[in-house]
Amino acid sequence: MSMKKVLFIDRDGTLVIEPPVDYQLDSLEKLEFYPKVMRNLGFIRSKLDFEFAMVTNQDGLGTASFPEETFWPAHNLMMKTLEGEGITFDEIFIDPSMPEDNAPTRKPRTGMLTKYLNNPDYDLAGSFVIGDRPTDVELAKNLGCRAIFLQDDTTLLKPVSEGGAASCEGLESVCALVTKDWDKVAEFLFAGERTAEVRRTTKETDIFVSLNLDGNGVCDIHTGLGFFDHMLEQIGKHGGLDLTIRVKGDLEVDEHHTIEDTAIALGDCIYQALGNKRGIERYGYALTMDDCLCQVCLDFGGRPWLVWDAEFHREKIGEMPTEMFLHFFKSLSDAARMNLNVKAEGQNEHHKIEGIFKALARAIKMAVKRDIYHFELPSSKGVL
Numbered sequence: 410m411s412m413k414k415v416l417f418i419d420r421d422g423t424l425v426i427e428p429p430v431d432y433q434l435d436s437l438e439k440l441e442f443y444p445k446v447m448r449n450l451g452f453i454r455s456k457l458d459f460e461f462a463m464v465t466n467q468d469g470l471g472t473a474s475f476p477e478e479t480f481w482p483a484h485n486l487m488m489k490t491l492e493g494e495g496i497t498f499d500e501i502f503i504d505p506s507m508p509e510d511n512a513p514t515r516k517p518r519t520g521m522l523t524k525y526l527n528n529p530d531y532d533l534a535g536s537f538v539i540g541d542r543p544t545d546v547e548l549a550k551n552l553g554c555r556a557i558f559l560q561d562d563t564t565l566l567k568p569v570s571e572g573g574a575a576s577c578e579g580l581e582s583v584c585a586l587v588t589k590d591w592d593k594v595a596e597f598l599f600a601g602e603r604t605a606e607v608r609r610t611t612k613e614t615d616i617f618v619s620l621n622l623d624g625n626g627v628c629d630i631h632t633g634l635g636f637f638d639h640m641l642e643q644i645g646k647h648g649g650l651d652l653t654i655r656v657k658g659d660l661e662v663d664e665h666h667t668i669e670d671t672a673i674a675l676g677d678c679i680y681q682a683l684g685n686k687r688g689i690e691r692y693g694y695a696l697t698m699d700d701c702l703c704q705v706c707l708d709f710g711g712r713p714w715l716v717w718d719a720e721f722h723r724e725k726i727g728e729m730p731t732e733m734f735l736h737f738f739k740s741l742s743d744a745a746r747m748n749l750n751v752k753a754e755g756q757n758e759h760h761k762i763e764g765i766f767k768a769l770a771r772a773i774k775m776a777v778k779r780d781i782y783h784f785e786l787p788s789s790k791g792v793l
Contacts, residue, residue, distance in 0.1 A: 412532035413460055415525065416453070416598075417548065418498075419516075419540030420465035423559055424450075425487060427541075432468075435479035440487060443559075449595035451494045452781070457598060459536075462500040464548070466516050470505035517547035525552065537585065539594065543575040546583050555585040557594055562625060563587055587625065597623065599781045600688060605681035609674040613666040615657040616674045622682045622777050624651025632656040632667055636727025640766045641671070647770035664730060672737045676744025683709060683777065691787040693775030696768045701755025703764030707772045708748040711793045715742045719753040719761065726759055734762055738769075 421427040421434060426441040428434055453459065469475045491497070502521040506512035513520035525531045538549035541559040543566055549556035558566070566580040567573025586597045603622035610616070628645040630638045633656060645652035654675065658667030683689070686709060695704040715738055721731035742749040751769075753761045786793060 412535075413530055414458065414532050415462055415536040415554075416459045417462050417464045417522070417536065417538040417552070417554065419538075419542070419545050420463055422541035423539055423545075424463075424491070433475055433479075434483050435475065437483055437486060440483045442487075442490070443591065445591040447491070447494045447496070449591040450491070450496045452595050453598055454496050459598070460499045461497065462502065462522075463498050464502045464516060464521065464538075466504050466506075466544075468505075469507050470503065472505075517544040517551055519548070519551050522552065537598070543573070543580060546580045547575065547577060550577075550580065550583045556580075556583050557586045557588075557597070558584045559589055559594075560587060561589055586623075593623070596779055596781050600779055600784065601684070603682045603684060603777070605678045607674045607678045607681070609670060609677075611666075611670065613659045613662075614670040616670055617653070617655045618671075618674045618678045619651075619653040620675075620678045620682050621651035622679075624649060627651045629653045629655075632671060633658060633660050634664060634667060634728050636729045637664075637668060637671075639727075640729075640763065641675075643763060643766040644675075644770045644773070647767050648773045650770075650773070664728065664733065665736075668729070668733045668737050669740050672740035673744045676741040676747075679745040679747075679773070685786075686793045687786055688779040688781060688784040689787060690776050690778045690780075691793075693772035694768050696764060696771060698760045698764035698767065699755075700757050701753060701760045701764045703755075703761065703768045704750075704752040705765060705768035705772045706750040707769070707776055709745070709776055709793070710748060710788070711746045712748060713743045713746050714748045715739045716750040716752075719751060719765065721758050721761070723758045726762060731758065731762075734765075738765075 418424065424443055424446055425434060426443060428439045434440060467480065470480055471477050504512065504514045504521055506515050519526060525533060533553045536554045537557050538545050538554050539557045546556040546558055546566055563581045563584060565574045568575050568578050588594065604620065606619045608617050626646045626649050628642045630641050632638055632654060641654055644650065654671065656667055656671055660667060691709050693707050717735050717738065723731055725731060738749055738751055751765055753765050755761050
């Protein structure tokens, strides 16, 4: 018998909108479901084999400040509505203590969840806590799970001393996904992560690339070439990719090896992160940048090919030789096994190449978009 995986799901701010004034869902008028939670939790419940456990702190439930008779009508209506969409919970854990009680049962402590701890029946490493507060992420850390954090970014997960709301360090590394979109939660749980890391070391360069195709555009890029960093950052920012690139290259010789080898490592990383390519759009974009029109069309079809229609009349932009642009995109298309068709027209050389990188980013964003409701391979051949 395989080990059971669990989704530990917060209630207020996750299943339903948290009432903004007093944070208490104590009347039917305040009951409002989180956008897109119904169809996605229903999809997860029907398609995947996670147990569902609701874990919620209800401060002072049963006291004068939050009488039980104001709690249950809204809660029961919420549960009945979810059940009507096929969403049932295997366990419901409600802690009524106040924060100052420091109760062992209060999230992020695990006192309510002892049945899962040190239990060989449960795969906690393959389980997730879904919630909107740092305490939910801390609960994941305490359980040995990972977290799906329903916020726009991880700012709140920084310690209080750094302007966040977390009582301890290291919560950002516990997060498997950061999003406010339940569509993305379902996609992640159903289709998996699309991340990759590549280390490429030669006598000329030492390169590390880390990529998350379903990220938020967070970049950490250092190649030793300022303009090249700026261009690579466009791929992350405009493609919605989390991208780390660290390069130690033989810049004392020239820029050639640094640029070419970075393209090879990045292309390889994209290829690995794409995985089996099921459900992706596959094709992707033209954009204008001031005086320039830049068009980048691509196909992640498994066959590398580059068509390049762009001329440059300066020897360098920043410290990047313009002859290396063609070389970069050729190496990238080869390593990523993608067909790239690049066309740019205009007068300003900086705008032209920046427009190409931005158009590439948008093309990647378009092409890697997944649809879990049509999770087939986008090819009549049956293989990509």
